[in-house]
Amino acid sequence: MLDRNRARRSRVARALTAAGAVATLAAAQLVAPSPASAAVSRAELALRWAPIHYQDVDATGTHSLGGRSDYIAEVDFDGDLNGRNNWDRTGQAGTSLASHAYYSVVETSTHWYLTYLFFHPRDWTDHPFFETEHENDGEGVLLTVERDGTTYGVLRGAVTVAHSDFYSYTPAGSTWTSGRETVDGILQFQASPHDLFQHPVTAQEAQGHGLKAYPQYTINGDGLVYYPSTVAETPSDGNDRDVRYRLIDIFATDGLWAQRSNASLFAGLGTFAGDTSGDCGSGTWSCSTNSANAPWGWDDGNDLPARGELASDPAKLSAEYFTVPAGLARTYTYNPYAGAAAELAAAARTAPPVVD
Structure with a gap:
């Protein structure tokens, strides 16, 4: 009996050890951050801080395509870089609305600036009067992360893009406060089921897709909850609350920044090309052309930073929007946008405003 009990305890111990090993492995598979002694890559940094993203979905009206018009997608979701056929191809069979988002990382000695x-493919409406639609829609958020000596730093502030207005937020406990602009709210965090991190939470409205910190926009009825990942999932329907999205580097070879002079994709610097083909504008007030922006075209015309500086000179924008007790370095150690700073500035002075 004593030997049988000893054998039973040995089997239990081995099972518990194996279970612990499986649990440890499962946790390790959720995320594989760089070791503390290694410098984090820009891709890892972008993935760590990428938002958990709430997307409200409206399935009413023919232009909603049953909710698909509110899905986030790649710019070339239809297999080409022609911005003028995206409205029509959103609803075509065979086109993929797998979930993607774009990011860029800009650095100074004191901060990382992450733009998402x-x-x-559509900015749409189901109202017959006083509202316009347009092909393509690009809105997003700037997150400023202090380089405090830890692997991923600490998130201090955020500025979101909702049409032609910017909104600023700070996490609870942030040392940053209002600057020239008043902070608009608290940036909340939420745990992801797909990694071991707390992520900032953002949200977009249906139809026009203005973006703010959650819950200033939230899901009203149907909606999607997107989680940052290294894979791209397509929503099962318009009410899928666990959809992983994959990040794409704006500065990648042949990425969006490399395509900035592609006349098929961009009508001007930072302005997506879009026309009035298909049923855009039918049953509504109108369909406008060339009415969406990439990050280097984002602008809040009422505020001091110039068009595109949210992405191209985020240290300047952060210093305007926030009071930063420890200060901000203004010299960039990595900023691919800066090589075209004169081009961006000239375009900002001469280009008419693009209202999203």
Whole structure:
């Protein structure tokens, strides 16, 4: 009996050890951050801080395509870089609305600046009067992360893009406070089921896709909850509350920044090309052309930073929007946008405003 009990305890111990090993492995598979002694890559940094993203969905009206017009997608979701056929191809069979978002990372000695772009092929409405539609829609958020000596730093502030207005937020306990602009609210965090991190939470409205910190926009009825990942999932329907999205580097070879002079995709610097083909504008007030922006075209015309500086000179924008007790370095150690700073500035002075 004593030997049988000893054998039983040995089997239990082995089972518990194996279970612990499986649990440890499962946790490790959720996320594989760089070791503390290694410098984090920009892709890892972008993935760590990428938002958990709430997307309200409206399935009413023919232009909603049953809710698909509110899905986030790649710019070339239809297999080409022609911005003028995206409205029509959103509803065509065979086109993929797998979930993607774009990011860029800009650095100074004191901060990382992470810009995220959420793209929709349609900005649409189901109202017959006083509202316009347009092909393509690009809105997003700037997150400023202090380099405090830890692997991923600490998130201090956020500025979101909702049409032609910017909104600023700070996490609870942030040392940052209002600057020239008043802080608009608290940036909340939420745990992801797909990694071991707390992520900031953002949200977009249906139809026009203005973006704010959650819950200033939230899901009203049907909606999607997107989680940052290294894979891209397509929503099962318009009310899927666990959809993983994959990040794409704006500065990648042949990425959005490399395509900035592609006349098929961009009508001007930072302005997506879009026309009035298909049923855009039918049953509504109108369909406008060339009415969506990439990050280097984002602008709040009432505020001091110039068009595109949310992405191209985020240290300047952060210093305007927030009071930063420890200060901000203004010299960039990595900023691919800066090589075209003169081009961006000239375009901002001469280009007419683009209202999203």
